[in-house]
Each structure stands twice: as structure tokens, then as C-alpha cells.
Amino acid sequence: MSGWIARFPSLADVEDPLLRSSLSAVRVMQLPPGATVFRGGDPCRNYLLVLEGSVRVQKVSESGREILLYRVESGQSCILTTACLLAGEDYAAEAVTETPVQAVAIPLSLFHAAMGASRPFREFVFRAYAERITGLILLVEAVAFGRMDVRLARCLLERSGDGTELNTTHQDLATELGTAREVISRLLKEFERTGLVRLQRGRVILDNTDELRRIASGAGGNTP
């Protein structure tokens, strides 16, 4: 219970001992994968910090289609909660855990106290906001102007990390990119036809990451 503060250097050097002790009293939450952290309209009065695991924050349209806005991962904060609270708006996005998640919920009053007392904490919070905003702007650009094959190639590479295998469904990729499953199926089939990937149920194997990277970089000339 005391170790987690070390993960947040910005919290570790709060000067005020009173504040510091109250920080150690915050609630730690454990969530199983697939749990809904919040949904549009939920009254959420806490500033959330993810210690371990990954949370998807996504927007669901009326028609049921979804798009991933961003992920909250170890050491990151979920700004949307605070944002909606402060702006006094309903917030339409929802958050779902992708893995088992360990998080702390800091009550709003304590959050404000920390903001007043600690410049490092403020900077931590601001940096989080800033990164989300630039991330969202890049997302707007990708959705508005980007080609789907490029976005898919990029998504495959990101998700695979170092490896060349990827356990995911077409629907899952479609949800991440905000498109329809059929579109992903088509594109993956095309990738398979040109030898870039192999497809199995619930799995994609990357055979030619170099060429994928070329497509991901936006280089044209890949529609024969």
C-alpha cells in the first residue's frame, strides 16, 4: 500500500505531511478484465490513477459502432473523469478494462488540495491532459484524412510490439479503428493475398513487417 507512491514521483515529494498522509489513505481498486469503469453519465467523483493494467476509453455511437479514444496504462491518469466533472457536462465516452487493473481513486477534494500544494503534482496532471489532447488531435486527423489500410497496418504493428503474432479478432480491430468489421476483413484478406500476413481464427500473423511498415508510413502504390 505504500509502494505505489514510488510509481508517481510527482506525488512522492508532496511537502505537506498532512496531505501526504491523507494520500496514503486513498482507496485502491482491483478490477477484473472486461469491467466497466464508467459509462456515459455516471456520476464520477474521483481522479483515477491506473497502477497496473490497461483501460480502454472509447466512444460508442448511437448506431452501436465504437472507436478507441485512448488507453490508460500503468502510471497514467484518466483525465476524462475529472474533465467531465469540472466542465459540468455529461460525458459520453465509456471506459472498460482490457486486463486486470489495479487503480487508485483520489477523491475530488483531495485532488484539489494536491493541486494547490504541489507543483510536481500539477505538472503530472497537466502533462496527462496535454498528452491526451495531442493524442486526440492526431486521432481526429487519422479519422478525417487517413486511409484505412494505413491505419490498420499501423494498428497491427503497434499491437504486435516486438513479436509477429497478434491474438485479436477482426471485430476487435474494427472497434479500435472505428470502422466496420467487414472493412477490416476485406483489408486483412488483401494483406494476406499479398503475403503480408496470415490469418487464423482470432489471430493475425505478421509475415512481412517491413512492407507493413512501408504501408503504415503512408507510402502509396499499394492497390494493384
Add this chain to the structure above:
Amino acid sequence: MSGWIARFPSLADVEDPLLRSSLSAVRVMQLPPGATVFRGGDPCRNYLLVLEGSVRVQKVSESGREILLYRVESGQSCILTTACLLAGEDYAAEAVTETPVQAVAIPLSLFHAAMGASRPFREFVFRAYAERITGLILLVEAVAFGRMDVRLARCLLERSGDGTELNTTHQDLATELGTAREVISRLLKEFERTGLVRLQRGRVILDNTDELRRIASGAGGNTP
């Protein structure tokens, strides 16, 4: 020079008299319409507050297409500047004045001082962040899932305000919505064919705002 603080109640009640006096020393900028406030990569070390006028913040793609991210209007702050600075990232968006603009630039050091000293100021800043973020999320949704005719109808109504006339070009509307000029031309032609608007060079006249509002609300059944 003293009147503007009244526009920002959150600044007006800064307790610290020292801080307060330094606030009154900030630089006021006057910008003509069409001026570029910042562009991707510009080193910008100020927190900007718009006193009067309107600034477009837009993203320009490599291919030259643009999309309006949001407007900064009287009494609002341009969070992107701060955001990029704090996150240490280049920021890809650019800002251009739409009207004559009067703004104050608060140096970063002073900004941090005010954040530490004044809870109202903090809340003002946070509210700004929060509203931008929810705005950007709505934009992502509109771009990813929204139909273009709906978005165009909404845009026409917003821009016209109370009136029924609108001095703007098709290209201008396309830029705002992040699409191609031809798409807007075709949709407007369709609107004209069904008696919703009349078109003139550089001008759109709204003849049936009720029906436009119906389309803007997302009601289907408008493509015969």
C-alpha cells in the same frame, strides 16, 4: 488595461496582491484577421487568453486538407499552447485569427504561479481543458460516424446564428468540416434542389431552417 480582468472572474479574486499586480502587467496583443497565431513546431511560451474576437485552431494534413478542431472566442483560453509545452511535444495544429483579435499572453512562469495561488484560476484553466477534451471527443465521433449532410446542416445553422444569410464559400465549409470542396458543393446542390437553401457565389441563403434543423438532428429519410 484594467477592465479586462473583470471578464475573468477567476482571475479577479486572486488573493495574493503581488501576483495580482504582476497579472496586470501582462502583455496585451492585437491581431488583425487572418493572422497566424502559431503553427506546428513554433516555440510558444505563453498561456493565451482571448479577450475579443475569434481564433480558429485547425489541423492541416500533409495533403493540405484542413479540419477545424475548435474555436477560441472571447473569454476562452488556448490550451494547446500550454498543452504542447508541458507535454514537450511538437504540436501539429495551427491557429489563425478569424476576426480582429485582442488577447493577453501570460508567461509560463506567471501561469504556474497563478495555478499555485488561486483555486478559482485553477478551476478556470481546468474547465477550459475539460471543455476542449469533450469537444474533441464529440468531433471524433462526428468525423468517424456522422453523415456529412447532417454535419453540413448543423454547420450552416450554427454559422448563420439568428439570420438566414451566410457569407462563405464551399471551400470554407469544406475546410471547417474536414472534407473536400466537391462534397460540399454536391450536398449544397442537393439542399438547393429540395428548397432548403439558395446558392449564390460566396453566399448561402437558408430558406427552410426548420427542415435543416430536422436534418441536423440526425433524422434519416432525406436522400430520395
Add this chain to the structure above:
DNA sequence: GCCCCTGTGTGATTTTGTTACTTAACCGCG
């Protein structure tokens, strides 16, 4: 008038989204 630039109209083609299915793989269970 004539040129030139900006704004608009249109057709053809490609990409993406939608609808409505079929087929295939996996899972648990009798």
C-alpha cells in the same frame, strides 16, 4: 474588352460503409 483568379458544377473512379447473408471454427455436453 480580355486575362486571370477564385468559386462552382459534373462525371468517372476508388474507397469505405451497409445490409444481409453463408460458411467455418470452437465449446460444452450428453
Add this chain to the structure above:
DNA sequence: CGCGGTTAAGTAACAAAATCACACAGGGGC
């Protein structure tokens, strides 16, 4: 093991939107 039930993936046909390519019109400056 075979049998349904469920979820994942393939497919075809069509609609919407973006893209490309070009024609043409209006207006201002010369």
C-alpha cells in the same frame, strides 16, 4: 465421439463519400 449453440470470418451487392480530372462562370484589374 457427434450434436447443437455460439462466435468469428467470408462474401456479394449496393450506397455513400472521397478523389481525380476537368469545364465553366463571375468579377476585378489591366
